[in-house]
Amino acid sequence: MNFEKYPFERLTEILSDVEGNGNYELSALTIGEPKFETPDFIQDTLKNSTELLKKYPASAGIPELKEAMINFVSKRFDVNLDFSQIIPTFGTREVLFNFPQFALFDIKNPVIAFTNPFYQIYEGAAIASRAEVIHIDLVKENDFKAELSAEQLKKCDLVVLNFPNNPTSASMSVQELGTWVEKALKYDFILINDECYSEIYFDENDKPASLLEASKLVGNDKFKNVLVMNSISKRSSAPGLRSGFIAGDAKILKEYMQYRTYVGCASPVPLQYAAAAAWNEESHVEYFRSIYKKNFELAYEILGVKPPQATFYIWLEVEDEIEFTRELYRQKNIKVLPGSFLGREGIGKGYVRIALVENAKKTEEVLKRLKDFIDG
Structure with a gap:
């Protein structure tokens, strides 16, 4: 079987000769993985069930x-x-x-x-x-x-x-x-x-x-x-x-x-x-939703991005998604995912995917960095 490289492997390749700006903390907005602790009641249920192994x-x-x-x-x-x-x-x-x-x-x-x-x-x-x-x-x-x-x-x-x-x-x-x-x-x-x-x-x-x-x-x-x-x-x-x-x-x-x-x-x-x-x-889900909602309010305030109905992604239109990704990392130490890595036959070209999966404080800081770069 001939499988295509995963997008994150391709991202590593295009950034291999680029050094992120060490004046900023690295911000990886590439993967759709929530950066919050799994709620205690879920962890406790798991710990209390280990005898069932x-x-x-x-x-x-x-x-x-x-x-x-x-x-x-x-x-x-x-x-x-x-x-x-x-x-x-x-x-x-x-x-x-x-x-x-x-x-x-x-x-x-x-x-x-x-x-x-x-x-x-x-x-x-x-x-x-x-x-x-x-x-x-x-x-x-x-x-x-x-x-x-x-x-x-x-x-x-x-x-x-x-x-x-x-x-x-x-x-x-x-x-x-x-x-x-x-x-x-x-x-x-x-x-x-x-x-x-x-x-x-x-x-x-x-x-x-x-x-x-x-x-x-x-x-x-x-x-x-x-x-x-x-x-x-x-x-x-x-x-x-x-x-x-x-x-x-x-x-x-x-x-x-x-x-x-x-x-x-x-x-x-x-x-x-x-x-x-x-x-x-459901209450823990409502809590996480409130964080993502705040993140999109910040994205609207800082970038002018209209909040979607759902998901935690921004599908940001740019001129050249590869060059944008490389320069954003070089200048602001922010990693995003080129849209062309997620599509075929030219679909996704001219976009980057940004995952807003951090807390509001971190999200605000990185979005301001991103705004600085775009206005640059």
């Missing part, structure tokens, strides 16, 4: 974890699932990689479509599945929203959306997602939405929608051909717990569950109990 974890997940995830979906999206409609996963990265291999295995010339720019695991899954790729280009002209022609849709076996979107920070309404559900039914392809940024939003009256809500909206109550993935990594500042889920079409999930018993990626039982505690609790 003596048990092999079941691939299907402990009932307490599935119930916590089902409760989350019910409270957040007003969608009621049963145990047949959800599978706990080892975060979302592993399922985003192995589910396409499972789903496309018996198809002679499989075709997968996914948003472009993208989280690179989508491309890796396509390569591992020997699938033809159709890029769903997210550009300024379409407000960074997903569109494909009827001819392209007819070819698709699997479509992966990602809204709220990494890296553009765009969102799609429940009605817009509903049209995608209708397309999945009309053209008979599996439709996935990677929703791991759904909980990093800033207006209680304008929360991002789930594809499950959209499926109900258009009358697809059994979620035929529809799946979503979500994770507590961003929501609970707990990426190390590796707790996610895939939910939706029970028929697909029944067969996928059998496949997963061979994959062997079940989460250790103590981690599952800690994850259940996290999925069941």
Whole structure:
């Protein structure tokens, strides 16, 4: 298999001959990893469950974890699932990689479509599945929203959306997602939405929608051909717990569950109990949201960047993203990620991704440095 280099490896390469300005503390705004302590109650649950390390974890997940995830979906999206409609996963990265291999295995010339720019695991899954790729280009002209022609849709076996979107920070309404559900039914392809940024939003009256809500909206109550993935990594500042889920079409999930018993990626039982505690609790999520909201208020005040509906990313338009990245590091000791590293066929060119994952004090300082550089 010939996998492309990860964006962060490419970033290291283009900065290898550049020395960051030592007059400033290094600020890495490149990776979408929250820089906050995992809440104590989650850590305590993990510590108090270590005696369960003596048990092999079941691939299907402990009932307490599935119930916590089902409760989350019910409270957040007003969608009621049963145990047949959800599978706990080892975060979302592993399922985003192995589910396409499972789903496309018996198809002679499989075709997968996914948003472009993208989280690179989508491309890796396509390569591992020997699938033809159709890029769903997210550009300024379409407000960074997903569109494909009827001819392209007819070819698709699997479509992966990602809204709220990494890296553009765009969102799609429940009605817009509903049209995608209708397309999945009309053209008979599996439709996935990677929703791991759904909980990093800033207006209680304008929360991002789930594809499950959209499926109900258009009358697809059994979620035929529809799946979503979500994770507590961003929501609970707990990426190390590796707790996610895939939910939706029970028929697909029944067969996928059998496949997963061979994959062997079940989460250790103590981690599952800690994850259940996290999925069941909301006040800590509200606290983290308040920090991200403050960060975007600072970004608007300092850079004039309009806050997105969700995510913690700025998709900043620049003239030359490679030169911008190199000079920003040289002059201000700030690292950002060139948008062209996250896209293909020219998509992402002329943008950099900035992750606002620090506290407000650090964010304000680095944004002022960034403003200085831009005005330079």
